[in-house]
Amino acid sequence: MGEAPALFVDDLHREISNGFALRSKGIQTTTRVCDKTYVIGGTDDESTSTIGVRIFNRSTGELTIPMVLGTKPKQCNGHSAVFLNEDRILIVKGDSAPDDCTWFLEVDTKFVRQQKEKFQTEVVAWSKGVRGEAEKPIVISGPSGVGKGTLISKLMKEFPSMFGFSVSHTTRAPRDKEIDGVHYHFTDRNVMEKAIRDGKFLEFASVHGNLYGTSVEAVEVVADAGKRCILDIDVQGARSVRASSLEAIFIFVCPPSFEELEKRLRERATETEEQIQKRLRNARTELEQGQSSGLFDHLLVNDDLETCYQSLKKLLGIDEFIGTTPKSLPEYVDLPVNHSVSKIDHKILISYGSAELEKRIETDGHQDGHEDSKCMPTDPFANGTNGMKQLS
Ligand SMILES: Nc1ncnc2c1ncn2[C@@H]1O[C@H](COP(=O)(O)OP(=O)(O)OP(=O)(O)O)[C@@H](O)[C@H]1O
């Protein structure tokens, strides 16, 4: 390993960093975060096509495989790793399509800390960098029973660290298995009306005979966690958000037919017959408004769930392939082209082809006491001096 060049990034703990890369499959980077070194790349299992993560604990000398949440990035020809924000590592992949080249490995975000606590093990979470309208919240509307909640659950499950759900307030009673503070903040009408009068709500509406609303705090909680906010609200609420200062993407979900909508509502079996009738009556108005008002940026038909979910991911820019047809992409990002990474406020800017890029190539060891991130072509722990421990 000694003769292989290692690339270093200057002072990565400061917020402006330079990217770097090597063009070779199976390359590993090491990124030091306090007493841990995150070894990213390579894999223990040759059949695995995704980028592996291991954690070297510098104080105990143990190398562990953490529980990895979220969708993992596919192997690529080289990558760079930059520690950002004191809680995540930015990965820029080589030879990758533009919408697949930036990823984040959360190592110490609030979400990851919660999962470590819950599972009592080392946890990391992958999320994909999103191009374009990355930070815009997503408003999802559609008639009751169309599958909004189902689609949102799938998204949150696949991208746990990318999206956060805006937990609404409602005066309706909780259903079986609904948890206060998770599915809704179940609340008393008087209390909610007072909070609305006090300006604590971004929007609210009377829906199927109950009061529902999105508090400003519900959206802020998600933004503070560094996640993209998803709001599941009715058409009236979507109209209010459109009129507010919150810039969002508006998606309306339609059923394949009214009969199918009725079937789903009945089979869900969460409402009384009277409530189902009320929801179906309201659905006709919502469908009319949703499809014709120009309020929504995108309409999705939720016929086959998986197809609809893929379409949702596509419009959010987080799909990989639709069916077997590779997405047509303008060009591949080929590292090491010059690229620089900088952080401005809460935004991370990746610039390609920057003439200002300064890349330092070292032939060994440490630089100014820092070992934040370096690329190496072989496993640094392959000599067997460190015990490998699989945590589950
Ligand atoms: N594509 C689909 N095909 C068949 N059933 C579906 C599909 N999508 C969702 N469902 C089912 O339809 C029912 C209603 O879905 P869901 O609760 O997600 O709707 P919703 O739009 O969130 O409703 P509400 O607005 O009342 O909360 C659920 O039982 C769900 O499993």
Ligand SMILES: Nc1nc2c(ncn2[C@@H]2O[C@H](COP(=O)(O)O)[C@@H](O)[C@H]2O)c(=O)[nH]1
């Ligand atoms: N305007 C708002 N509508 C909301 C909000 N939260 C949920 N909803 C909508 O209510 C209906 C019924 O929901 P259910 O959970 O009782 O089935 C559904 O269409 C939701 O989209 C909100 O904060 N504001």
